[in-house]
Amino acid sequence: MERENPGQALSRHVVICNVNAKIPIVVQELRAARGVPLDVVLIIQDRALWEAHPKWHPPRHGRGTLTLLYGCPSNRALLRRANVSQARAAIILSDPLQGKEADARSTLVAVAIERENPQVHTVIELILSAHRDHLRATKIDEVICLGDLAEKLLAQSCITPGSNEVFAHLLTTASHTNQIFLPRVPLPLVGRSWRTIARRVIECGLPFTVCGFVQRRHDERPRFALNPRGLEAHPNKDTILKSKDQLIIIARDARLLDDLVKCAGEQREGRGIL
Amino acid sequence: MKRPPLRYRIRRIMEPYNAEPDQTKLSLWVDLFILFSIVSSCLLIPFEHLYSTDTHPFLHKVLWVGEVFFSLVFTIEYGLRWFGSKNRIAFPFTPYALIDLAAFLPTLLLLIYGLWAGQGFFLLRAFRGAQLLRTLRILRLLRILKFLRHGYAMYRLAVELRIWSGAIIYHYRLGRLARLLVMTLIAWVLGANIVHLTERMFGGDAGTYADYWRSYWEIIVVLISGMDASRPVTLLGSIEIVVLLFVGIVLVGMLTGEIVGVVMRSMDRHGRVPLKPPGLVLEQHILILGWNGHLDNVIRQIRAALHGHHYILIVSPDADQIPIINPEVYRRVLVLVGEPTQGEVLDEMSIPRALRAIILSGDRYGAAQDRDNHTLMQAVAITARRKDIPLTLELEDRESLRYARALRGAECIVSQPYGELMLCQAVLNPGVTEVYDELLTFTDDSSEIYAAPCPEALVGLSYAQAQLYFLDADEEALVLLGIDRSPADEVYTRFYLHPTASAGFSEEELKLKAEDRLIFIAYQRPSFAKPDEEDLWSGRILVRP
Numbered sequence: 001m002e003r004e005n006p007g008q009a010l011s012r013h014v015v016i017c018n019v020n021a022k023i024p025i026v027v028q029e030l031r032a033a034r035g036v037p038l039d040v041v042l043i044i045q046d047r048a049l050w051e052a053h054p055k056w057h058p059p060r061h062g063r064g065t066l067t068l069l070y071g072c073p074s075n076r077a078l079l080r081r082a083n084v085s086q087a088r089a090a091i092i093l094s095d096p097l098q099g100k101e102a103d104a105r106s107t108l109v110a111v112a113i114e115r116e117n118p119q120v121h122t123v124i125e126l127i128l129s130a131h132r133d134h135l136r137a138t139k140i141d142e143v144i145c146l147g148d149l150a151e152k153l154l155a156q157s158c159i160t161p162g163s164n165e166v167f168a169h170l171l172t173t174a175s176h177t178n179q180i181f182l183p184r185v186p187l188p189l190v191g192r193s194w195r196t197i198a199r200r201v202i203e204c205g206l207p208f209t210v211c212g213f214v215q216r217r218h219d220e221r222p223r224f225a226l227n228p229r230g231l232e233a234h235p236n237k238d239t240i241l242k243s244k245d246q247l248i249i250i251a252r253d254a255r256l257l258d259d260l261v262k263c264a265g266e267q268r269e270g271r272g273i274l
Numbered sequence: 275m276k277r278p279p280l281r282y283r284i285r286r287i288m289e290p291y292n293a294e295p296d297q298t299k300l301s302l303w304v305d306l307f308i309l310f311s312i313v314s315s316c317l318l319i320p321f322e323h324l325y326s327t328d329t330h331p332f333l334h335k336v337l338w339v340g341e342v343f344f345s346l347v348f349t350i351e352y353g354l355r356w357f358g359s360k361n362r363i364a365f366p367f368t369p370y371a372l373i374d375l376a377a378f379l380p381t382l383l384l385l386i387y388g389l390w391a392g393q394g395f396f397l398l399r400a401f402r403g404a405q406l407l408r409t410l411r412i413l414r415l416l417r418i419l420k421f422l423r424h425g426y427a428m429y430r431l432a433v434e435l436r437i438w439s440g441a442i443i444y445h446y447r448l449g450r451l452a453r454l455l456v457m458t459l460i461a462w463v464l465g466a467n468i469v470h471l472t473e474r475m476f477g478g479d480a481g482t483y484a485d486y487w488r489s490y491w492e493i494i495v496v497l498i499s500g501m502d503a504s505r506p507v508t509l510l511g512s513i514e515i516v517v518l519l520f521v522g523i524v525l526v527g528m529l530t531g532e533i534v535g536v537v538m539r540s541m542d543r544h545g546r547v548p549l550k551p552p553g554l555v556l557e558q559h560i561l562i563l564g565w566n567g568h569l570d571n572v573i574r575q576i577r578a579a580l581h582g583h584h585y586i587l588i589v590s591p592d593a594d595q596i597p598i599i600n601p602e603v604y605r606r607v608l609v610l611v612g613e614p615t616q617g618e619v620l621d622e623m624s625i626p627r628a629l630r631a632i633i634l635s636g637d638r639y640g641a642a643q644d645r646d647n648h649t650l651m652q653a654v655a656i657t658a659r660r661k662d663i664p665l666t667l668e669l670e671d672r673e674s675l676r677y678a679r680a681l682r683g684a685e686c687i688v689s690q691p692y693g694e695l696m697l698c699q700a701v702l703n704p705g706v707t708e709v710y711d712e713l714l715t716f717t718d719d720s721s722e723i724y725a726a727p728c729p730e731a732l733v734g735l736s737y738a739q740a741q742l743y744f745l746d747a748d749e750e751a752l753v754l755l756g757i758d759r760s761p762a763d764e765v766y767t768r769f770y771l772h773p774t775a776s777a778g779f780s781e782e783e784l785k786l787k788a789e790d791r792l793i794f795i796a797y798q799r800p801s802f803a804k805p806d807e808e809d810l811w812s813g814r815i816l817v818r819p
Contacts, residue, residue, distance in 0.1 A: 014701055021690070022690065022693065022694045022697065025691070025694040025695075025698075026694050026697050026698055029694070029695065029698035030698055030701060030702075033698075033702050088701075089700075089701040089704075091697055091700075091701060093697075121700075121701065121704050123697055123700040123701055123707075125693065125697060128567065129571055141700075141704065142700040142704070142705075142707045142708075143707070144693055144696050144697050144700060144707060146689045146690065146692075146693040147567060147568055147571075147689075148571065149689050149692050149693055149696065149714075150568055150668060150687060150689035150692075151568045151571035151572050151575060152571075152575060152714035152715060153687045153689065153692065153714065154568065154572050154575075154632055154634075154666055154668055154687055155571075155572055155575030155576050155579060155716065156575075156714060156722070157666040157685045157687060158560065158572075158576060158630045158632050158664075158666050159576065159579045159580070159630075159716070160722070160723070160724065160725075161664050161666075161683075161685060161765065162685070162725070162764075162765040162766035162767075163722075163723050163725075163766065164685060164687065165766040165767070165769070166723050166766060166769070166793070167692070167710075167713075167714070167723075168692070169771070170710075171692055171695040171696060171699065171710075172695060178771050178772075179699065179703070180699070180703065180706050180709050180710070181703050181706075182703055182704070182705045182706060182709070195745060198745055199742065199745060202738050202741045202742055202745070203738070203742075205738065205774045205775055205776050206774065206776065207772050207773075207774045207776055207777035208772055209741075209753065209754075209755055209756075209771070209772045211709075211753050211755075211795055212709075212753075214705060222705065222708075224708050224709065224712060226709055226712050226713070226720075226721050226795065227721040227751050227752070227753045227795045227796065227797065228751065229748075229751040229797075230748030230749060230751065237745075237748070237751075246705070248709055250755065250771060250772070251772075254703075
């Protein structure tokens with residue numbers, strides 16, 4: 001369903017600022033996401049540009065609603081109309097009208113959104129990888145730099161031919177492919193080590209891999225432990241996971257973690273231990 | 275980190291040094307000492323045969339002490355290698371072990387025989403009865419073969435030296451300076467002899483030039499400065515000196531011109547990547563065709579992945595303008611100016627000896643489709659020279675992928691689809707970009723995805739058993755992700771991530787086979803899958819040295 005003005009306030013929706021050639025796929029992927037349908041609000045920076053590129057228009061039908069707003073995405077009134085204060089995430093795409101200098105405007109849009117709602121998960125598309133460092137001072141949550149991605153993929157492909165197939169597989173959101181998920185440590189597994197949880201997954205024969213964990217402590221940047229090392233490293237395979245920590249899993253569906261909880265529960269009942 | 279077992283540490287010390295993270299500098303020193311011992315002990319052998327024991331008894335005593343010392347070194351080396359070997363039963367029968375044994379056994383047997391016979395250590399004469407043992411000592415020459423163990427390292431060193439010296443000779447115009455030196459030498463010797471003969475013939479013993487050796491001094495003064503040189507006594511001699519003065523002016527002028535040229539060129543190219551010397555044949559290098567904003571980060575990534583142990587050659591019509599952003603990163607980077615589709619430029623790239631080739635999308639070719647067409651043409655040109663070169667193309671338009679499929683073995687990166695998917699995943703799984711970033715970045719502290727042959731010990735076990743094995747192996751952090759069962763020349767075309775019975779795999783399918791490749795998340799290529807010499811020589815596998 002597509003509408004040009006939000007008749008009612010949306011919540012837990014995704015706001016996309018600026019349009020470029022990536023729009024159809026991004027909207028399509030978001031609306032195809034498993035679970036609750038996602039509503040998308042599109043803030044189009046230039047009506048003429050939008051109308052000149054019909055190929056950019058996402059399919060009209062799909063799960064969730066698609067709302068179109070026209071105007072400058074850093075405009076406070078427009079952000080309020082998009083109900084950013086209730087949004088789950090905001091994607092700021094680079095403006096093709098600005099060419100290679102689009103990063104400055106994208107960053108300022110992200111800052112404006114963060115000011116409206118500091119809780120929103122902001123994802124920004126950057127053109128030049130050299131600008132990535134400047135964004136550390138802001139509260140932007142994730143930076144996707146196409147250039148950076150291309151450079152790393154080129155190097156990976158050069159050193160380890162074929163490895164891009166694995167990345168393409170992981171990045172695709174089709175139902176038969178795997179993705180990386182970062183779910184919270186399920187309550188019954190809080191207080192266990194990464195090694196114990198990984199062992200249980202293997203012993204229960206569950207079709208996903210626990211590759212690591214993210215430690216979240218108060219007033220600290222999250223610590224990513226992908227492929228944790230052995231004993232004397234910190235954090236390591238035997239680090240005890242707390243309720244705020246996240247697991248890094250590669251799976252077709254994050255809900256597979258429920259199977260682990262179920263399996264662990266059954267084992268606890270059977271053997272008295274996890 | 276937990277300290278690995280002594281046996282493992284000794285094995286890593288005794289293995290040829292490759293600057294791998296778990297190899298210490300001690301390994302390098304051991305290698306150098308062993309190489310020194312091999313050279314020195316081989317040099318002793320001809321001396322023993324050139325000088326008789328009867329005429330040079332002291333020399334023979336010294337040679338014998340040296341021989342005993344080196345034999346003991348080789349014996350200890352053999353013992354340590356045996357102790358640290360993975361399979362102690364099979365070790366003595368390996369080719370390297372047999373060569374090692376031949377290096378010290380003849381001397382050791384002679385020594386034991388001497389002690390048993392109750393003779394002094396240093397008196398070879400006393401062992402005349404042991405003719406057989408003496409003859410066997412000729413086997414010591416086999417110790418030259420010990421170099422084979424360090425064959426790849428020595429080959430790399432030779433390649434490095436050749437490329438480095440080639441670059442130095444080109445950069446400082448040493449070839450032209452050498453030619454100038456030869457011309458000066460000829461003018462000097464000829465001039466000194468001609469003037470000397472003229473003076474002797476027509477002026478007798480009078481004058482400075484009548485003295486043969488003195489005339490050399492005088493002529494060099496004439497050639498270089500012309501000041502304070504003695505005047506010849508004959509008219510013909512004076513004419514010859516005038517000619518030599520002109521020759522000297524020309525030579526000094528040329529020398530000054532060359533030096534100024536080198537200085538000017540250095541100043542002109544300061545801060546820019548050095549040019550590849552024409553005609554210099556590169557080896558085991560990485561080719562990058564084209565230049566755009568991604569170049570710097572691609573070089574950094576490759577350098578981080580290979581610790582800068584391979585030369586990188588950038589080929590582009592405007593390659594001479596590429597700046598050095600970080601001298602350390604650009605230490606082994608050379609540029610070749612020219613259109614990569616031209617025959618002469620392709621010849622200069624040493625394509626048959628290159629390890630990999632990357633073609634970057636050229637910024638100056640207009641629309642995305644034009645850029646892709648140019649990239650594809652370069653790929654065609656490269657593969658026409660060498661069909662099996664591992665090639666990576668940067669394309670901009672998804673449509674181009676359909677044509678690129680015709681290039682067998684070439685990998686194409688169109689970054690836009692990855693970016694679109696990553697944007698969505700960042701919304702759906704907050705924080706996930708950090709994980710991808712770690713997986714995609716080459717550093718010693720980040721993990722990447724590797725595929726390695728299934729270790730022999732795991733063949734026949736189930737996938738779950740292998741997972742548990744790696745989970746408990748604390749000395750090396752590895753997460754087993756899946757199995758790659760694609761043909762050897764088409765890796766990752768048939769792979770399964772976390773195959774389990776619940777995902778529909780049969781018990782037989784879950785059993786690991788010898789031809790399986792395991793997919794890991796690891797900090798470096800798993801230690802059990804070290805590439806063999808052939809892999810390294812051919813460049814099939816690139817490792818962080």
